[in-house]
Amino acid sequence: MAIQQISVFVENKQGKLVETVKALAENGINIRAMSIADTKDFGILRMITSDNAKTQEVLSEDTVVNTTDVIAVKMGDYPGALYKVIDILAKADINIEYMYAFTASEALGAYVVFRVDDVAHAQKLMDENGMESLDNKDLF
Amino acid sequence: MGNYFQPEIETASREEILAIQNEKIVRQIKHVYENVKYYRDLMDEKGVKPEDIKGVEDIHKLPFLSKADLREAYPYGLLGTDLKNCVRIQSTSGTTGKRVVAFYTQHDIDLWEECCARAIVAVGGTKEDVVQVCYGYGLFTGGAGLHGGSHKVGCLTLPMSSGNTDRQIQFMMDLQSTILCCTPSYAAYIGETLAEMGYKPGDNKLKAGIFGAEPWTEEMRQSIQKSLGIKAYDIYGLTEISGPGVAFECEAQNGMHINEDHFYVEVIDPETGEVLPEGSKGELVFTALDKEAFPMIRYRTRDICVLSREKCSCGRTHVKMTKPMGRSDDMLIIRGVNVFPSQIETVLLKEGYTPNYQIELDRINNSDTFEIKVEMAPEQFSDIVSINQAKEKKLEQAMRTMLGIGPKVRLVPPKTIARSEGKAVRVIDHRKLHD
Numbered sequence: 267m268a269i270q271q272i273s274v275f276v277e278n279k280q281g282k283l284v285e286t287v288k289a290l291a292e293n294g295i296n297i298r299a300m301s302i303a304d305t306k307d308f309g310i311l312r313m314i315t316s317d318n319a320k321t322q323e324v325l326s327e328d329t330v331v332n333t334t335d336v337i338a339v340k341m342g343d344y345p346g347a348l349y350k351v352i353d354i355l356a357k358a359d360i361n362i363e364y365m366y367a368f369t370a371s372e373a374l375g376a377y378v379v380f381r382v383d384d385v386a387h388a389q390k391l392m393d394e395n396g397m398e399s400l401d402n403k404d405l406f
Numbered sequence: 407m408g409n410y411f412q413p414e415i416e417t418a419s420r421e422e423i424l425a426i427q428n429e430k431i432v433r434q435i436k437h438v439y440e441n442v443k444y445y446r447d448l449m450d451e452k453g454v455k456p457e458d459i460k461g462v463e464d465i466h467k468l469p470f471l472s473k474a475d476l477r478e479a480y481p482y483g484l485l486g487t488d489l490k491n492c493v494r495i496q497s498t499s500g501t502t503g504k505r506v507v508a509f510y511t512q513h514d515i516d517l518w519e520e521c522c523a524r525a526i527v528a529v530g531g532t533k534e535d536v537v538q539v540c541y542g543y544g545l546f547t548g549g550a551g552l553h554g555g556s557h558k559v560g561c562l563t564l565p566m567s568s569g570n571t572d573r574q575i576q577f578m579m580d581l582q583s584t585i586l587c588c589t590p591s592y593a594a595y596i597g598e599t600l601a602e603m604g605y606k607p608g609d610n611k612l613k614a615g616i617f618g619a620e621p622w623t624e625e626m627r628q629s630i631q632k633s634l635g636i637k638a639y640d641i642y643g644l645t646e647i648s649g650p651g652v653a654f655e656c657e658a659q660n661g662m663h664i665n666e667d668h669f670y671v672e673v674i675d676p677e678t679g680e681v682l683p684e685g686s687k688g689e690l691v692f693t694a695l696d697k698e699a700f701p702m703i704r705y706r707t708r709d710i711c712v713l714s715r716e717k718c719s720c721g722r723t724h725v726k727m728t729k730p731m732g733r734s735d736d737m738l739i740i741r742g743v744n745v746f747p748s749q750i751e752t753v754l755l756k757e758g759y760t761p762n763y764q765i766e767l768d769r770i771n772n773s774d775t776f777e778i779k780v781e782m783a784p785e786q787f788s789d790i791v792s793i794n795q796a797k798e799k800k801l802e803q804a805m806r807t808m809l810g811i812g813p814k815v816r817l818v819p820p821k822t823i824a825r826s827e828g829k830a831v832r833v834i835d836h837r838k839l840h841d
């Protein structure tokens with residue numbers, strides 16, 4: 267089961283990122299994971315939150331927001347853990363657009379979020395290879 | 407080949423049209439010099455005498471008239487005949503400054519209505535047709551012009567005037583209107599209302615529409631044609647010159663034939679006033695060749711167009727003008743190229759963006775920088791950086807094709823472009839600070 271990620275288009279202007287994060291805090295939304303992609307002109311803030319529907323509602327008032335499916339795979343604590351996942355995806359010709367790591371909670375451990383071009387296929391491969399991955403319900 | 411209201415003149419050879427124009431201009435300049443003191447003073451100031459004008463090739467020697475002259479000469483200063491010879495006044499709805507008040511003799515009304523009749527016949531109008539005129543009646547030229555033209559053709563004319571959409575639709579259905587005349591935005595609204603009422607495009611008897619008096623795009627044409635199940639045609643005119651029908655579209659739907667036997671057209675550089683060669687983009691200037699009461703000579707319209715003498719499939723020989731691409735007041739000169747905000751708007755709509763944009767100009771190391779910020783809609787946003795950048799590149803390419811000069815395009819979130827009093831600020835020109 268893939269999980270949902272929310273992406274926000276942020277103008278590269280001082281204070282814009284703060285505004286976004288503040289809005290989530292004020293609405294009691296917990297940011298479970300995040301990464302920022304930056305260009306000279308704009309930034310894209312990608313987040314996995316405790317309440318995606320509410321996040322969308324809070325942010326879409328005055329910014330551009332979209333929701334994408336990603337997979338979040340548990341990382342074992344040994345050398346080559348990340349390579350193992352990437353190798354499976356590469357062999358299946360699945361493109362990784364970007365990825366980032368996060369700790370879901372102390373109990374759940376470390377995860378890597380993969381944004382791929384074929385989410386369903388990638389998820390299926392993870393399941394077949396016995397790789398643990400997160401479900402939306404694990405997070406909320 | 408199409409139908410013509412006045413076939414001899416509408417398909418006359420270039421030489422025949424020139425002969426008519428040469429004869430009329432000599433007479434007209436004499437008439438104006440003798441009767442319009444305001445223009446006589448302008449000619450004297452420039453040192454031009456009526457004898458200097460031997461044909462249209464001498465028109466460039468004459469002084470221009472502009473909106474400022476109309477204000478200055480308001481209301482009678484540009485009158486070309488005794489008031490007792492006039493039979494009509496029409497006026498613009500101008501919200502700034504004084505209105506334009508134009509006078510007509512019966513001869514002027516007849517030639518104006520003939521021009522509108524040519525437009526109606528060009529879209530397929532005959533005696534059999536029912537023409538529904540929902541341009542405003544009254545001082546505005548829209549209603550009166552098409553109404554008169556419809557009479558001249560012999561169509562059954564429904565003088566609806568604007569508004570009261572329920573009644574418009576009831577008449578349209580009950581009396582089986584075949585040609586609709588109104589503003590394009592009202593045509594689009596009628597189309598939407600018909601759909602809401604449960605009518606399909608084929609349920610009405612309309613076959614054509616003549617839409618003008620405001621700017622509209624090719625996309626709007628397609629959507630009106632679809633929603634009403636008709637062919638939609640453009641018409642151009644201005645009260646100063648007579649009203650709608652100065653130019654009209656034919657079956658080819660790619661530009662408007664200017665009625666050159668009545669209106670001599672020039673395209674000038676709005677900065678220098680220099681006459682540009684045919685095919686250049688510039689400001690339209692009209693000379694009314696045979697109007698009596700309000701004879702405008704070299705009137706600057708501020709509309710930016712391109713003229714074309716390419717042979718038209720309809721058989722008409724009169725020169726064609728493009729839809730106005732913008733107003734000369736809005737023109738920007740960037741790296742020596744004339745750029746109109748309306749061209750940028752056209753590209754944005756075509757590429758699926760909202761027309762919320764802002765142009766930012768600066769001069770760095772003596773070279774102009776040109777950036778366009780474009781507000782993005784949620785469905786255009788991707789969480790992948792390269793996809794957003796590709797969208798910017800695609801817009802930059804489309805802009806370069808349209809403008810002949812390449813801007814940098816930056817996508818920005820909605821509602822980030824500064825607005826003053828609710829209206830978006832379209833141009834920020836830092837270059838002025840450096841000059």
Ligand SMILES: [Zn+2]
Nearest residue numbers: 656718720722
């Ligand atoms: Zn034609």
